[in-house]
Amino acid sequence: MPGSILIIEDEPGIVDFLERGLRAQGFDVMSAMDGVNGAVTAQNEDVDLVVLDLMLPGRSGLDVLTALHETKPGLPVIVLTALGEVEHRVAGLDAGAVDYLTKPFSLTELAARIRAQLRAAAHSPRTTLSAGDIEVNLLTREVRRGGELVRLSTTEFELLAYLMNNRGHVLSREQILRAVWGYEYDPGTNVVDVYIGYLRRKLRRQGMNPPIVTVRSVGYRLEASA
Numbered sequence: 001m002p003g004s005i006l007i008i009e010d011e012p013g014i015v016d017f018l019e020r021g022l023r024a025q026g027f028d029v030m031s032a033m034d035g036v037n038g039a040v041t042a043q044n045e046d047v048d049l050v051v052l053d054l055m056l057p058g059r060s061g062l063d064v065l066t067a068l069h070e071t072k073p074g075l076p077v078i079v080l081t082a083l084g085e086v087e088h089r090v091a092g093l094d095a096g097a098v099d100y101l102t103k104p105f106s107l108t109e110l111a112a113r114i115r116a117q118l119r120a121a122a123h124s125p126r127t128t129l130s131a132g133d134i135e136v137n138l139l140t141r142e143v144r145r146g147g148e149l150v151r152l153s154t155t156e157f158e159l160l161a162y163l164m165n166n167r168g169h170v171l172s173r174e175q176i177l178r179a180v181w182g183y184e185y186d187p188g189t190n191v192v193d194v195y196i197g198y199l200r201r202k203l204r205r206q207g208m209n210p211p212i213v214t215v216r217s218v219g220y221r222l223e224a225s226a
Contacts, residue, residue, distance in 0.1 A: 003027055004027070004029075005029050006032065006038070006041055006050045007019065007031040007032070008031070008041075008042070009031065009052075010033050010053065010055070010056055014053075018031075018051065021107040027111075035056035035059025035060060035063065037058070038052070038064055039063075039067055043147070044132055045132075046130065046131075046132075046224070047075070049078065050076070052064060052065060052078070053079075053080055054088065061092075062095050067147075072128070072130065073137070076099075076120075076121055078098060078114065079099070079100045079101070101113065129161065129164040130164075131211070132211070134203065136157075136160060143160065145203055150203060156202070158180050159180050162176065162180055163212065163220070167224045168223070170215045170219055170220070170221045171219050172219040173193070176219065177191070177192055180192075180195075192220075196220055200212055211223050
């Protein structure tokens with residue numbers, strides 16, 4: 001059961017050890033060496049689980065954990081730290097961590113815990129969708145881009161959710177109309193194009209790439225990395 005793992009850890013030796021060991025276990029691994037870059041990578045990349053050190057330069061591990069719990073509540077985080085005191089373990093778990101390992105640790109045990117968390121996530125009802133810096137909570141119907149709340153109408157939300165579920169794939173106007181509005185394609189209607197325009201305006205952010213791409217003569221595609 002491979003998965004994409006992000007390591008946020010500032011000790012180069014531990015990062016190298018984890019990268020080599022987890023890749024040998026079949027995982028895709030990326031890493032960040034400080035809290036600032038770690039938080040940005042976790043929020044913008046499509047990762048399945050984060051291994052997070054609490055003692056980080058730039059931004060503390062607890063701060064990163066709290067931010068991820070708010071913006072990506074479905075992303076499992078395993079805290080890995082030299083801080084073994086009970087209060088630190090409790091603080092990490094209260095901030096949203098799903099598990100906790102204290103240095104020194106066994107790579108075999110860490111890999112087993114990662115697999116357990118990925119199995120649990122795979123069998124849990126999916127409540128969030130993500131593509132790059134766009135997050136959709138299917139329960140609260142809350143949408144965020146770059147952590148900033150985006151207010152959508154019911155139809156706009158359903159359209160975005162459909163695009164997110166098919167991110168990276170080109171969808172024809174006919175497919176979108178049938179899935180979102182529930183009726184067959186009418187060549188005379190431009191409702192899909194109108195609502196795509198609404199979404200684009202509401203998702204537009206200074207310095208961020210437009211997430212919805214027009215594929216000429218075919219339809220639309222939500223970029224997988226937004």
